[in-house]
Amino acid sequence: MTEKMWPLYEVFLRPRNGLSHKHVGSLHASDDEMALQNARDLYTRRGEASSIWVVPSKAIIASAPSEREALLEPSTEERKPYRHPTFYEIPDEVGHM
Numbered sequence: 001m002t003e004k005m006w007p008l009y010e011v012f013l014r015p016r017n018g019l020s021h022k023h024v025g026s027l028h029a030s031d032d033e034m035a036l037q038n039a040r041d042l043y044t045r046r047g048e049a050s051s052i053w054v055v056p057s058k059a060i061i062a063s064a065p066s067e068r069e070a071l072l073e074p075s076t077e078e079r080k081p082y083r084h085p086t087f088y089e090i091p092d093e094v095g096h097m
Contacts, residue, residue, distance in 0.1 A: 014051040
């Protein structure tokens, strides 16, 4: 397998426990183990990570910028009426809430 045919991997690092993984770059590798080793060699030279994720780029599904409004904008339709308890009756003995 030539280097041109190697799959592309995305690399994510977590700086320390309790923080989320952040995308730091991409690399080509012949298999998953090589991708993990290359990510370690390329992106953690100074010990700045406690965890590494490598993910084949083809496994990532992303939305298109043109779908932003339909996919990410909040719905105008009220789907969760329980969040606004206007239909509950508060007994007089409860007082002012």
